[in-house]
Amino acid sequence: MLEVDRVRVSYGAAAAIVDVSLTIGDRELVCVVGPNGAGKTTLINALAGLHRIDSGALRLDGRDVSRLAPHRYCDHGIAIVPEGRRLFTGMTVRENLELGAYRRAARAKRARSLERVCALFPVLAERLEARAGALSGGQQQMVAIGRALMAEPRLLLLDEPSLGLAPLIVTALFETIRTIAASGVTMLLVEQNVALALEVASRAYVLEEGRIAAQGAPAELRRRPEIRRAYLGLTEEAR
Amino acid sequence: MPSLALLAQSLASGIFIGALYGLLGLGLSLAWGLLGQINLAHFALALLGAYLTYQLGTAGLDPLATLAIVLPAFFVFGAALHWLFARFAVSAFNSLLVTFGLTVIIEAAIQWIWSADFRRLESHYADIRYRVGTLYIPLPELLTLALAVALSLALWAALRYTDFGKALRASAEDASMAQAFGVNAKALALLLSGISAALAGVAGLCIALSYTLAPSQIYAWVGVVFAVVMLGGLGSALGPLIAGIVIGVSEALTMAFTAPSWAPLVSFSLLIALLLLRPEKI
Numbered sequence: 034m035l036e037v038d039r040v041r042v043s044y045g046a047a048a049a050i051v052d053v054s055l056t057i058g059d060r061e062l063v064c065v066v067g068p069n070g071a072g073k074t075t076l077i078n079a080l081a082g083l084h085r086i087d088s089g090a091l092r093l094d095g096r097d098v099s100r101l102a103p104h105r106y107c108d109h110g111i112a113i114v115p116e117g118r119r120l121f122t123g124m125t126v127r128e129n130l131e132l133g134a135y136r137r138a139a140r141a142k143r144a145r146s147l148e149r150v151c152a153l154f155p156v157l158a159e160r161l162e163a164r165a166g167a168l169s170g171g172q173q174q175m176v177a178i179g180r181a182l183m184a185e186p187r188l189l190l191l192d193e194p195s196l197g198l199a200p201l202i203v204t205a206l207f208e209t210i211r212t213i214a215a216s217g218v219t220m221l222l223v224e225q226n227v228a229l230a231l232e233v234a235s236r237a238y239v240l241e242e243g244r245i246a247a248q249g250a251p252a253e254l255r256r257r258p259e260i261r262r263a264y265l266g267l268t269e270e271a272r
Numbered sequence: 273m274p275s276l277a278l279l280a281q282s283l284a285s286g287i288f289i290g291a292l293y294g295l296l297g298l299g300l301s302l303a304w305g306l307l308g309q310i311n312l313a314h315f316a317l318a319l320l321g322a323y324l325t326y327q328l329g330t331a332g333l334d335p336l337a338t339l340a341i342v343l344p345a346f347f348v349f350g351a352a353l354h355w356l357f358a359r360f361a362v363s364a365f366n367s368l369l370v371t372f373g374l375t376v377i378i379e380a381a382i383q384w385i386w387s388a389d390f391r392r393l394e395s396h397y398a399d400i401r402y403r404v405g406t407l408y409i410p411l412p413e414l415l416t417l418a419l420a421v422a423l424s425l426a427l428w429a430a431l432r433y434t435d436f437g438k439a440l441r442a443s444a445e446d447a448s449m450a451q452a453f454g455v456n457a458k459a460l461a462l463l464l465s466g467i468s469a470a471l472a473g474v475a476g477l478c479i480a481l482s483y484t485l486a487p488s489q490i491y492a493w494v495g496v497v498f499a500v501v502m503l504g505g506l507g508s509a510l511g512p513l514i515a516g517i518v519i520g521v522s523e524a525l526t527m528a529f530t531a532p533s534w535a536p537l538v539s540f541s542l543l544i545a546l547l548l549l550r551p552e553k554i
Contacts, residue, residue, distance in 0.1 A: 081452050103451040112453070119449045121442045132442050135435065136454035184453060 034059045034219055035080075035188055040089035040099075042072075042079050049075040050243040053089075057188070057221055062214045064222040064230040066264060067240035073223040074116050076240065077192045080221065081113035082106030093188070107136045110187030114194060116223075118177040122166030126157060129165050129176050133183030142185060150179040153209065171202040178209070182218075189213065191222045195229065207233055227264040231255060239264075277406045282528040283521060288413040290513075290520025291420040292478055296493055297500040297512030298424055299471035305507020306444040307461055307468075308364045309357055313371040314472050315497070316378035316490045321346065321476020323386055326393045326485060335395050335481060342473040350469025351462040358458065375490060382487045391485040398481065412481035419474055420513055427467075428509035440464060444507060495536070496523075499543040518542070 035057040042050050050072035057063045065073050078084040080091060082103040091099040093109050101109075112133070121129050130150060134143040151158035154175040160168060165176055174194055181189055191210070195203040203226070211233055214220055224230035231237060231251035239247040239260065247254065254260050296318060303309045321342050328338040353374075357367060400411040431437035443450040443457040451457050483489070500519055504511025519542060523535040 083448050083452055102456075103448065104454050104456045107452060107454040115449065115452075119446055121445045121449075123445055124438070124441060128438050128441075131435075132438055132450070132455075133453055135439060140435075180453070 034061075034094060035221075036090075036092040036095075037076075037080070038090040038092060040076075040079065040091065041087045042075050042084055043087055048243060050079075050240070053240070053243070053245055055238050055245065055248070057219060060214075060217055060219055061235050062210075062220045062222065062233060064224055064234035064237045065240050066224060066227045066230055066237060067246075068263075069225070071240045072243040073240055074192055075243075077113065077190050077221065077223050078115070080188075081111055081115075081190055083113070083115075107184055108138070110185070111190065112181035112184035112186035112188075113190040114174075114177045114181045114192060116192040116196065118173050120165040120173055120176055120180070122164065124165060125162050126165050126168070126176055127161040129180050130157075130161075130183050133180035134185070136184060139183060139185040143183070146183045146185065150182055153182070153212070154179060171198055171206075174198060174202075174206065178213075182213070187219060189218050189220045191220060191224075193223060193225060195224065195226050203229070278528055279525075280405070280407055282524040284407055284409065285413075286521030286524030287517055288417055288520070289524065290517035291413075291417040292475065292482075292516070293493065293497055293500045293520055294424060294504075294513030294516030295416065295420040295471070295475045295478060296497045297504060297516055298420075298427065298509065299468035299475075300497065301501045301504060301506055301508060301512050302427070302471075303465060303468040304364075304501065305505075306440055306464060307354065308367075308444075309354065309362075309465065310364055310368045311353075311371050311468070312368055312494070313353075313374040313378060314468070315494055316375040316382075317346065317349070317469055317472040318475040318479060319485070319487070319490045320378055320382060321473040322480040322483075322485055323382055323391070323476075325477050325480035326391050327386075329393045329395055329480065335393065335397060335477060339473065339477060342476065343470045346469040346473040347466035349466075350472075351466035353469070354462055354465030358461065379487050379490055386485075386487075388487055393480045393485075395481065410482070412478070415481065416478040419478065420516075423471065423474065424510050424513040431509055436460070441507075496539045499539045502543060503546055 037053060037055045040050065040053045041048060053076060065076065067073055075084060079086050082101065086099050090097045098106060098109055121132065130147055131143060134140055134146055139146065156172060157175055157179060160172065165173065168176065178194070194206055198206065207229055210222070222230060222234065231254065234251055237248065237251055237254055238245050239254070247257065247260065255265065296315070300311060300314045303311050324342050325335055325338045328341065329335045362370060397411050401408045402414070431441060439450060439455040440460050443455055443460060447457040496519060500512050500515045503515035503519070519539045522538045526534050526538050
């Protein structure tokens with residue numbers, strides 16, 4: 034469904050990702066792991082139109098979207114849950130969710146989508162009129178995911194959803210991610226918590242210093258000694 | 273002790289001048305709060321609008337009908353101004369400098385076209401006044417109040433309840449995130465900047481109906497309207513009107529009870545008190 038073809042993105046003179054290629058099939062949950070500063074957020078932001086790519090192509094069902102205006106990406110069913118959530122904190126939870134359904138195709142189904150999000154996150158149903166900035170971290174993450182789901186995405190991009198959340202909340206969050214994946218939404222997940230990410234993903238890519246260093250099925254990656262050492266051992270200690 | 277009639281007269285004139293402050297502050301506040309653009313030229317634009325109303329009105333056009341010409345022209349001007357600001361990535365502080373320069377240019381243009389002599393629009397509106405109790409209320413002032421209330425309420429409702437308004441508020445907070453959800457933030461910014469300039473045109477009409485015009489009048493309201501905008505809250509549509517009336521009434525009462533020269537003290541004391549007590553509001 035999505036084909037990232039030899040993409041390069043840079044900030045000024047510094048290249049953040051170089052020659053990155055990856056594919057995501059229909060209804061797949063693919064994760065990208067890697068250390069801080071490897072370019073994971075740059076990659077996901079480029080996919081959402083938040084950052085222009087220098088060269089390469091982003092093909093959605095064979096059509097290159099990388100030359101579109103930033104506000105046109107979502108027309109193709111791409112929605113993002115960005116790093117740090119980036120909610121519209123001065124607006125209410127309801128307004129944040131409604132804004133998720135801003136694109137024309139999603140606007141018509143707004144009421145039904147809102148019900149669906151409230152069913153997925155019952156705690157949000159009670160806080161719809163609260164200011165988004167007044168919510169707890171976990172609830173804000175729910176709003177960020179809900180906002181993206183309101184866009185009726187075909188491809189959902191999740192950037193570090195577990196960042197800064199308590200372990201118990203992270204477990205619940207990954208349950209939700211599984212539920213969303215099971216409902217037929219294709220997902221790309223960027224995650225620091227490698228152990229957890231490999232549990233939910235059907236395939237994974239390892240991004241190091243802006244390049245794809247390894248890829249494969251989670252079981253296969255887990256067996257590789259360099260990955261065990263660099264990611265699985267360390268992440269378990271860190272937590 | 274002033275008489276009851278004087279008190280009522282002060283209250284009324286305070287409300288009317290406050291409405292003009294609110295109307296002048298409305299466009300300024302929206303552009304500042306939602307676009308990060310401090311448009312000092314808003315005042316020059318309002319006075320230019322007043323002169324245009326004067327010119328067209330003197331040529332025989334009904335003052336209200338001049339809006340049909342002034343509003344579209346100002347809308348285009350405002351949108352073009354923002355397009356330039358966006359094109360050259362002008363920061364909020366630099367926008368203050370640029371629009372100060374623009375103010376000087378507009379002032380020079382006004383002086384060149386209409387000279388520094390006083391100009392007064394002779395319209396039949398100015399002669400109409402309504403008697404309420406012991407007060408006489410001129411139609412132009414009533415019109416200013418009505419326009420200020422109607423426009424503030426309409427914009428408040430649009431910002432709060434429409435998709436357009438929500439998209440604007442969202443882009444003010446995080447433009448690229450709003451874009452990721454399909455908001456054409458650039459187009460909305462042009463639209464809002466145009467609306468803001470058109471509001472200066474409306475204020476210009478009100479100024480032309482009630483005041484004698486001179487180029488230096490550009491600077492007459494700068495201080496007090498900035499105070500009104502800050503008191504009302506940046507980006508707020510109802511705030512400037514409410515703050516404008518509060519300041520207008522307190523100024524008028526100060527004038528009635530002490531001397532007219534004390535009036536400016538009130539608005540700035542209020543502003544300083546706000547800065548000291550609730551700095552997070554600004």
